[in-house]
Amino acid sequence: MEKVAFATRMHDLGGDVVRNMFLLTENPDIISFAGGMPSPDALPAEQLRKIADELMQDAGQQILQYSTIEGYTPLREWLASAVAEQGMKATTEQVLITSGAQQGIDLAAKCFINPGDCVLVERPTYLAALTIFKTYEVEFGCVDSDDYGIIPESFEEAIVRHNAKMLYVVPTFQNPTGVTLPAERRKAIAEIAGKHGVIVVEDDPYAKLRYDGEPVPSIASYDENDVVIFLGSFSKFISPGLRVGYAISPPEIHEKLAQGKQTTDFHTSNLSQRMIYEFCTRGYLEPHLKSIRKDYAIRRDAALEALEKHFPEGTRWTHPQGGLFIWVVLPEHIDTTELLPKAAAKNVAYIPGVPFYADGGGKNAMRLNFSNASLEQLDVGIKCLGEVISEAMKA
Numbered sequence: 001m002e003k004v005a006f007a008t009r010m011h012d013l014g015g016d017v018v019r020n021m022f023l024l025t026e027n028p029d030i031i032s033f034a035g036g037m038p039s040p041d042a043l044p045a046e047q048l049r050k051i052a053d054e055l056m057q058d059a060g061q062q063i064l065q066y067s068t069i070e071g072y073t074p075l076r077e078w079l080a081s082a083v084a085e086q087g088m089k090a091t092t093e094q095v096l097i098t099s100g101a102q103q104g105i106d107l108a109a110k111c112f113i114n115p116g117d118c119v120l121v122e123r124p125t126y127l128a129a130l131t132i133f134k135t136y137e138v139e140f141g142c143v144d145s146d147d148y149g150i151i152p153e154s155f156e157e158a159i160v161r162h163n164a165k166m167l168y169v170v171p172t173f174q175n176p177t178g179v180t181l182p183a184e185r186r187k188a189i190a191e192i193a194g195k196h197g198v199i200v201v202e203d204d205p206y207a208k209l210r211y212d213g214e215p216v217p218s219i220a221s222y223d224e225n226d227v228v229i230f231l232g233s234f235s236k237f238i239s240p241g242l243r244v245g246y247a248i249s250p251p252e253i254h255e256k257l258a259q260g261k262q263t264t265d266f267h268t269s270n271l272s273q274r275m276i277y278e279f280c281t282r283g284y285l286e287p288h289l290k291s292i293r294k295d296y297a298i299r300r301d302a303a304l305e306a307l308e309k310h311f312p313e314g315t316r317w318t319h320p321q322g323g324l325f326i327w328v329v330l331p332e333h334i335d336t337t338e339l340l341p342k343a344a345a346k347n348v349a350y351i352p353g354v355p356f357y358a359d360g361g362g363k364n365a366m367r368l369n370f371s372n373a374s375l376e377q378l379d380v381g382i383k384c385l386g387e388v389i390s391e392a393m394k395a
C-alpha cells in the first residue's frame with residue numbers, strides 16, 4: 001500500500017513538547033512545573049456554572065444558533081473600553097473575539113505570511129507560537145534580549161538583515177522568561193516597526209497577573225502607523241477551557257483577520273463569550289483578580305525561596321513581577337533535555353529550554369511554572385530538581 005504523504009508544512013513542527021506536557025499533567029504522581037495552567041483553585045467554576053444556567057434559560061436559542069464572526073457585541077464594547085487601562089484607544093469595531101490568543105497568532109500569520117517570509121522572534125519565545133509560524137513555512141530571524149526583554153537596536157538591525165515582515169513579541173511577564181519590556185522600549189519598537197512597515201504581533205495574555213511593580217502601556221498604545229496587532233486572552237485569569245481571547249487591530253487589518261477567522265471556525269463559542277462577558281460585568285472580575293494575584297504571588301515567592309534554598313551555586317533564574325513562569329539557566333555543560341528523564345523518574349517535570357528557541361540555544365535552560373503546584377509541592381519538587389542538577393554538575 002502507498003504511504004500517505006503529509007503536507008511539507010506539517011514536517012518537523014516540534015509540537016510534541018506541548019502534547020507530552022499535557023500528558024504529563026494527567027499523571028497525579030508527578031509534580032509538574034511544565035504546564036502554563038492556572039491553579040485549579042483559580043478557576044471560578046461555581047460562578048460560571050450559575051451564569052451558564054441563567055444564560056441558557058434566558059437566551060438558550062440565541063446561544064445555540066450561529067452568530068457574527070467578530071464576536072458578541074457587548075463583550076467587544078466592554079473590551080474596547082477596558083483596554084484603556086493599557087493606554088489603548090480602541091473602538092468596538094477594532095475588536096475581534098478569537099478562540100484564545102493562540103488563534104490570534106494563527107490569524108495574524110495567516111493574513112500576512114507567505115512561505116519564506118521572515119518572522120522575528122525573541123530568544124527565547126513562546127514555543128507554541130513557533131509551531132504556528134512553522135505551519136506557514138516562515139524563516140525565523142532572532143532579536144537579542146537582555147534582562148528587560150528585546151533590545152530595540154537589535155530589532156532594527158534584524159529587520160534590515162532579514163528583510164523581516166513581522167515581529168512576534170510577548171512583552172509582559174514573557175513566556176518563558178517572566179521578563180517585562182519597559183515602556184521606553186515598547187515605544188521604540190512601535191516606532192521602528194512603523195518606520196519599516198513591519199507588523200508587530202503583541203501577544204499579551206499575562207498583563208493582568210501583576211504581583212508587584214507598576215503596569216506598563218502596551219506596544220499598541222504607541223502605534224501611530226497602524227502596524228500593531230494586540231492579542232489578549234481570558235485564559236490565564238478566568239478559564240483557558242472556555243477558549244476566549246481577542247485581537248485589537250487597525251481597521252484594515254481587522255477586516256482581514258475577520259475574513260481569516262471565518263474560514264477557520266466562523267466564530268468563537270457563543271456560550272463561552274457570554275459567560276466571560278457576564279463574569280466581567282457582574283462585578284466578579286476585580287475580586288477574583290485580587291484573590292488570584294495574591295495566591296500566585298505567594299506561590300511565586302515560595303518558588304523563588306525554594307530555588308534560593310535548593311539550587312546549587314552556578315545556577316541563576318529570573319525574578320518575575322507577574323505571570324506564571326520562572327526561567328532557570330544552568331551551567332553551560334548541563335543539558336536540560338537529557339536531565340528531564342532523571343527528573344521525571346523522581347516525579348518532577350519541567351520544560352527544557354531548547355523548544356523555546358527558533359535558532360537553537362537554551363540547551364542549559366528550563367522553564368518552571370509556579371501557578372499549578374501547591375506550596376508544599378513547590379518546595380519538594382524544586383528540592384528534588386536541585387538534587388538532580390547537583391548530581392549532573394558533579395558528574
Ligand SMILES: Cc1ncc(COP(=O)(O)O)c(C=O)c1O
Pocket residue numbers: 036099100101102103126170175203205232233234235240244245
Ligand atoms: C504567550 C502566550 N500566548 C498565547 C497563549 C495561548 O493562550 P490562549 O489560551 O488564550 O489561546 C499562551 C498560553 O500559554 C501563551 O503563553
